[in-house]
Amino acid sequence: MRSLTAALALLLASSCQGFVAPSHNSHQIITTTTPSSTQLKKQPLSRLSVATDINAVGAPGTADLPWSELGFEFRPTKSHLRMTYRDGKWQEPEMVESPYINVHIGATALHYGQACFEGLKAFAHEDGSVNLFRPDENAKRINRSGHRVMMPEIPVETFIKACNDVVKDNVAYVPPYGSGGALYLRPLLFGSGPRIGLQPAEEYTFIVMVIPVGDYYKGGLAAPVNGLIVDDYDRAAPKGVGAAKVAGNYAADLIPNMAAKKKGFPICLYLDAATHTLVEEFSTSNFIGIDNENKKYITPKSDSVLPSITNKSLQTLAKDEGMTVEQRDIEVAELSTFDEVIACGTAVVVTPIGSLTRFDGNGEESKYQFTEDVGETTRRLYDTVRNIQNGEIEDTHNWNYKVE
Ligand SMILES: *Cc1c(COP(=O)(O)O)cnc(C)c1O
Ligand SMILES: *[C@@H]1O[C@H](CO)[C@@H](O)[C@H](O)[C@H]1NC(C)=O
Numbered sequence: 001m002r003s004l005t006a007a008l009a010l011l012l013a014s015s016c017q018g019f020v021a022p023s024h025n026s027h028q029i030i031t032t033t034t035p036s037s038t039q040l041k042k043q044p045l046s047r048l049s050v051a052t053d054i055n056a057v058g059a060p061g062t063a064d065l066p067w068s069e070l071g072f073e074f075r076p077t078k079s080h081l082r083m084t085y086r087d088g089k090w091q092e093p094e095m096v097e098s099p100y101i102n103v104h105i106g107a108t109a110l111h112y113g114q115a116c117f118e119g120l121k122a123f124a125h126e127d128g129s130v131n132l133f134r135p136d137e138n139a140k141r142i143n144r145s146g147h148r149v150m151m152p153e154i155p156v157e158t159f160i161k162a163c164n165d166v167v168k169d170n171v172a173y174v175p176p177y178g179s180g181g182a183l184y185l186r187p188l189l190f191g192s193g194p195r196i197g198l199q200p201a202e203e204y205t206f207i208v209m210v211i212p213v214g215d216y217y218k219g220g221l222a223a224p225v226n227g228l229i230v231d232d233y234d235r236a237a238p239k240g241v242g243a244a245k246v247a248g249n250y251a252a253d254l255i256p257n258m259a260a261k262k263k264g265f266p267i268c269l270y271l272d273a274a275t276h277t278l279v280e281e282f283s284t285s286n287f288i289g290i291d292n293e294n295k296k297y298i299t300p301k302s303d304s305v306l307p308s309i310t311n312k313s314l315q316t317l318a319k320d321e322g323m324t325v326e327q328r329d330i331e332v333a334e335l336s337t338f339d340e341v342i343a344c345g346t347a348v349v350v351t352p353i354g355s356l357t358r359f360d361g362n363g364e365e366s367k368y369q370f371t372e373d374v375g376e377t378t379r380r381l382y383d384t385v386r387n388i389q390n391g392e393i394e395d396t397h398n399w400n401y402k403v404e
């Protein structure tokens with residue numbers, strides 16, 4: 001149990017800083033958990049075969065990789081996409097095989113954090129097709145994030161085509177259908193031109209790198225983890241940059257994150273910076289509270305929370321099954337009324353939260369306890385979104401974008 005928690009802590013740490021986190025082997029986690037209904041449906045990996053019906057994109061999963069052992073860490077692939085903004089316009093994109101980039105020492109991204117990023121996944125379906133999950137949402141969001149730190153707009157179609165093309169060029173690295181893994185796409189936009197006085201750069205670089213990642217919950221959703229309510233630090237100020245996926249937000253979260261882990265809490269929950277009375281979000285994932293008796297899905301309303309696409313998707317699925325979705329202020333004291341609490345984001349989809357602990361100034365501890373095992377609503381929402389991503393149930397909301 002202890003090692004499971006430790007391993008999950010690493011997983012959470014790496015979920016957004018995948019390429020800087022210490023490497024780990026996530027399949028240790030997977031083997032200790034109980035199988036879920038989705039898992040039982042899957043074929044054993046040894047019987048998996050690459051789809052013979054090769055479409056125009058080529059067959060996913062032909063690279064020589066241990067598909068059942070992938071974690072969430074950097075792995076080399078064939079290429080990344082690169083596009084430069086110069087002389088007031090975007091130049092033609094290109095595929096680059098080297099994972100290194102030559103950047104001016106005065107680049108605004110390096111000095112002033114003029115940078116933002118995205119995270120999305122591509123999944124292989126049983127018919128051999130490869131599908132991006134809601135790339136239009138990431139396109140809109142990178143535009144909003146970029147706008148907040150004065151970077152040029154990437155047209156939505158250009159962004160989606162970039163994602164499409166980089167997946168196509170790396171199709172061999174898309175984990176095969178049935179492995180539960182995905183190709184994680186990490187679009188990154190940053191000021192690459194030099195500026196020393198505070199002004200936006202004149203040159204920008206957009207890249208989309210890809211990494212094959214494993215299924216966190218191969219053995220079924222892992223047991224809930226214990227979270228810590230952070231009082232010594234804030235993630236985002238009320239009119240700051242919390243709602244933008246800018247690089248600097250993540251550096252600010254390192255100390256509180258590592259401190260919480262040292263105390264035995266793999267995940268941190270931040271409160272509103274102004275009053276520390278309202279729930280905002282976890283370090284790198286949104287907060288969802290479930291009230292099963294009243295069939296409610298409750299998520300905070302705040303301008304300093306990053307609008308998660310997973311949260312948006314789960315909200316839609318919750319409404320589909322007749323739940324009421326409330327987006328409103330959540331007082332810390334209200335935590336005691338939730339049956340299930342979920343942290344949600346692209347990397348793991350959902351992390352069930354077992355408890356949340358808060359230490360007051362005098363070292364007094366208050367603890368909010370939720371379900372001991374994975375909650376029924378958490379499991380249902382997770383299964384539904386994963387089944388849509390895998391092409392196993394009807395995609396009624398048109399969330400899958402087929403790579404061509
Ligand atoms: C990226 C991110 C999330 C999760 O968003 P998804 O679109 O669901 O991946 C949540 N919180 C923060 C702070 C984030 O940066
Ligand atoms: C990009 O974001 C800005 C600021 O939010 C908005 O005004 C503009 O309409 C957006 N463009 C697209 C294509 O979404």
Ligand SMILES: *[C@@H]1O[C@H](CO)[C@@H](O)[C@H](O)[C@H]1NC(C)=O
Nearest residue numbers: 286287299300305307311312
């Ligand atoms: C959940 O997602 C929606 C839609 O993206 C967002 O508007 C809302 O603020 C989110 N709630 C949070 C962060 O808890």
